[in-house]
Amino acid sequence: MRRGPHSGYAAPVAQLKVPAELRRFVAEHEGVDAIVQRIGLDTWDLLLVDGGGNWTRAVFLSKEQCEDVAGQLGVPLHDGWDDESIAKRMNRRDHWNDPGGQRRAL
Secondary structure (H helix, E strand, O other), rough: OOOOOOOOOOOOOOOOOHHHHHHHHHHHHHOOOEEEEOOOOOEEEEEOOOOOOOOEEEEEEEEHHHHHHHHOOOOOOOEEOHHHHHHHHHOOOOOOOOOOOOOOOO
16 A cells, blocks of 8 residues: 555555557567566656567556556566567567568657
């Protein structure tokens, strides 16, 4: 339970809703791993990388939120880039030049 500011009572902590894009990614891809990394003062990045190197991401307000979402999705969670094989998997493909490559807006 969290205490609300200036309230003196414990406020219930609701379970965080998982973004639909992340649920869809896990449902449509195999071998998904999650990586949590700090990206700002009060922001954390949760990256999902599949077995083929495709990826998606979402930004959250705390590391705990990222851990909660990964737990709800049922994917292995890595604290930063502790597993070099995930970075290699993600960088193996040239998404911009390969047919069927994942392209993201700049």
